[in-house]
Amino acid sequence: MANAVPLPDRSPPLAGRMRSAVLPAFTGLVVAYLTLPILVMILFGFNDIQGRFNFAWQGFTLEHWGNVFTRFPALNQALINSLTVAVVSTIVATTLGTMIGLALTRYEFRGRGALNLLIFLPIATPEIVLGASLLALFVSVAAPLGMPTIIIAHTMFNISFVVVTVRARIAGFDRHLEEAAMDLGADEWTTFRKVTFPLIFPGILAAALLAFALSIDDFVITQFTAGAQTLTFPLWVYGASRIGVPPQVNVMGTIIFLVALVGIVLWVYLQRRDMTARPTTLEE
Amino acid sequence: MPAWLRHHKGVVPYLFLLPGGLWLIAFFVVPLLTTASVALQEGSLASGYRLTFNFGIFPEAVARWDTQLLRSLQYGLIVTVLAMLIGYPMAYTIAFRGGKYKNILLLLVILPFFTSFIIRTISWKFILADQGFVLGTLKDLGIVDTGFRLLATPIAVISGITYNFLPFVVLPLYVALERIDPRLIEAATDLYASRFQAFLRVTLPLSISGVFAASLLSFIPAVGDYLNAELLGSRNETMIGNVIQQLFLVNRDYPEAAALSLILMVGILVSIFFYIRLLRGQELTV
Numbered sequence: 001m002a003n004a005v006p007l008p009d010r011s012p013p014l015a016g017r018m019r020s021a022v023l024p025a026f027t028g029l030v031v032a033y034l035t036l037p038i039l040v041m042i043l044f045g046f047n048d049i050q051g052r053f054n055f056a057w058q059g060f061t062l063e064h065w066g067n068v069f070t071r072f073p074a075l076n077q078a079l080i081n082s083l084t085v086a087v088v089s090t091i092v093a094t095t096l097g098t099m100i101g102l103a104l105t106r107y108e109f110r111g112r113g114a115l116n117l118l119i120f121l122p123i124a125t126p127e128i129v130l131g132a133s134l135l136a137l138f139v140s141v142a143a144p145l146g147m148p149t150i151i152i153a154h155t156m157f158n159i160s161f162v163v164v165t166v167r168a169r170i171a172g173f174d175r176h177l178e179e180a181a182m183d184l185g186a187d188e189w190t191t192f193r194k195v196t197f198p199l200i201f202p203g204i205l206a207a208a209l210l211a212f213a214l215s216i217d218d219f220v221i222t223q224f225t226a227g228a229q230t231l232t233f234p235l236w237v238y239g240a241s242r243i244g245v246p247p248q249v250n251v252m253g254t255i256i257f258l259v260a261l262v263g264i265v266l267w268v269y270l271q272r273r274d275m276t277a278r279p280t281t282l283e284e
Numbered sequence: 285m286p287a288w289l290r291h292h293k294g295v296v297p298y299l300f301l302l303p304g305g306l307w308l309i310a311f312f313v314v315p316l317l318t319t320a321s322v323a324l325q326e327g328s329l330a331s332g333y334r335l336t337f338n339f340g341i342f343p344e345a346v347a348r349w350d351t352q353l354l355r356s357l358q359y360g361l362i363v364t365v366l367a368m369l370i371g372y373p374m375a376y377t378i379a380f381r382g383g384k385y386k387n388i389l390l391l392l393v394i395l396p397f398f399t400s401f402i403i404r405t406i407s408w409k410f411i412l413a414d415q416g417f418v419l420g421t422l423k424d425l426g427i428v429d430t431g432f433r434l435l436a437t438p439i440a441v442i443s444g445i446t447y448n449f450l451p452f453v454v455l456p457l458y459v460a461l462e463r464i465d466p467r468l469i470e471a472a473t474d475l476y477a478s479r480f481q482a483f484l485r486v487t488l489p490l491s492i493s494g495v496f497a498a499s500l501l502s503f504i505p506a507v508g509d510y511l512n513a514e515l516l517g518s519r520n521e522t523m524i525g526n527v528i529q530q531l532f533l534v535n536r537d538y539p540e541a542a543a544l545s546l547i548l549m550v551g552i553l554v555s556i557f558f559y560i561r562l563l564r565g566q567e568l569t570v
Contacts, residue, residue, distance in 0.1 A: 034392065035395060038398075055410055099300040122312050126548060127505065130312070156312055
């Protein structure tokens with residue numbers, strides 16, 4: 001509430017300064033709260049544990065970093081499964097969701113309200129209901145549970161998120177650019193390929209990144225649709241947590257964390273460069 | 285574009301919608317209908333199920349699991365209020381006082397998403413463990429009683445859920461607050477509103493869309509959550525999600541599990557409906 005309104009400030013300077021420090025201090029505490037579990041995860045990947053439990057600090061070691069990909073072959077398989085599901089469901093959901101986003105923003109058609117509801121409801125439904133319903137369907141048609149059912153489920157919940165993300169991007173885009181291309185003799189396919197697609201591409205990429213992140217982290221829906229034989233990375237960790245999570249999981253979590261962090265920093269950097277570069281290309 | 289399509293331009297949007305729309309119908313709508321039909325069946329895994337339109341299952345399930353249903357609602361509300369109390373001042377600070385640190389602060393807010401949900405929750409188990417480095421140290425120093433525990437208490441479960449969904453609260457609040465012109469708040473204080481009045485009558489009403497999105501984004505996943513209760517709680521913190529998961533995946537009592545899923549979903553949709561009406565009324569009175 002103390003956002004730099006100097007004129008009517010009638011409080012004595014010291015009290016004012018203390019009051020203006022409250023919000024930043026509070027924010028700092030929340031940031032600490034948000035990062036504490038991540039620091040714990042990273043730290044305990046270096047813990048030289050004796051026995052099975054990785055709860056108390058027992059000394060520093062790099063051992064778990066050395067054998068992270070050799071100690072538990074099943075964990076590697078789980079990670080490969082997670083990546084496979086994430087890649088396939090991201091590609092399918094991004095394609096289908098972008099098509100819906102295009103139709104919603106550029107065509108008039110009947111049933112728009114029903115379609116909006118169909119897209120909103122999966123986002124407003126708790127994950128456990130989505131997972132349980134899919135299991136009910138798969139059980140009643142006697143479909144074998146495994147990778148295909150996980151991919152079907154992940155694609156389903158990703159479509160809605162892709163539509164919402166892509167639609168926001170298409171909504172702010174100038175249709176005259178397409179008309180200009182057509183006036184200059186481009187057919188519809190060429191216009192799409194050379195004008196529409198490059199313009200909405202950042203939205204599609206953001207949607208794909210979101211879909212990938214949601215898929216690779218999903219636990220609830222995956223637990224319901226995976227069956228007993230197939231494990232993803234979160235499911236393997238969950239299984240291990242009953243007997244004690246090995247520090248290799250912390251190491252793998254740290255690696256995933258660093259890859260994601262480097263990825264997002266790179267993405268922000270590229271976007272910023274793109275934004276500053278654009279005016280000059282227009283001037284040329 | 286083939287010639288026949290040129291003559292039937294009205295078909296084009298439906299061709300774009302068809303694959304994704306069918307996917308959502310086949311794997312969202314049909315499963316919900318299947319769930320409804322499973323709930324109304326009677327029988328067992330061994331003898332097979334028959335559709336008997338057993339509507340009595342709904343009141344039965346509510347009566348049997350009323351404690352867990354109420355507890356989930358209660359935890360969901362507490363988590364939403366807590367996340368709002370923590371998230372609003374933070375979003376406010378980033379939006380109005382963030383300055384050049386805005387992007388870094390936002391990155392710190394979404395940082396937990398870079399590790400997986402399950403690892404974050406297990407990390408909390410490390411932190412709160414009876415002999416973990418927080419309680420263990422405090423106990424060694426004699427600051428807290430040796431019998432004191434956080435794990436397996438409602439505090440652990442509620443703080444775990446709050447932690448996991450806090451970024452979902454901060455982001456929409458930030459988006460809503462960022463759009464507010466600070467000069468409006470300045471104008472209010474120039475006209476002799478106290479800072480608190482200016483906040484209550486200008487800032488808060490202008491950010492109400494963010495409050496709405498943020499509270500739904502924390503309430504819905506919080507009510508349906510079961511992982512925090514399972515990893516951080518005990519039998520006394522069991523939520524409705526734990527019951528559904530147990531009935532579906534362990535006991536394989538499909539009709540009752542299906543009935544509870546539907547009760548949870550309808551309960552949430554009804555809450556959203558009343559919440560929208562409540563907020564609409566709020567906007568009119570302010």
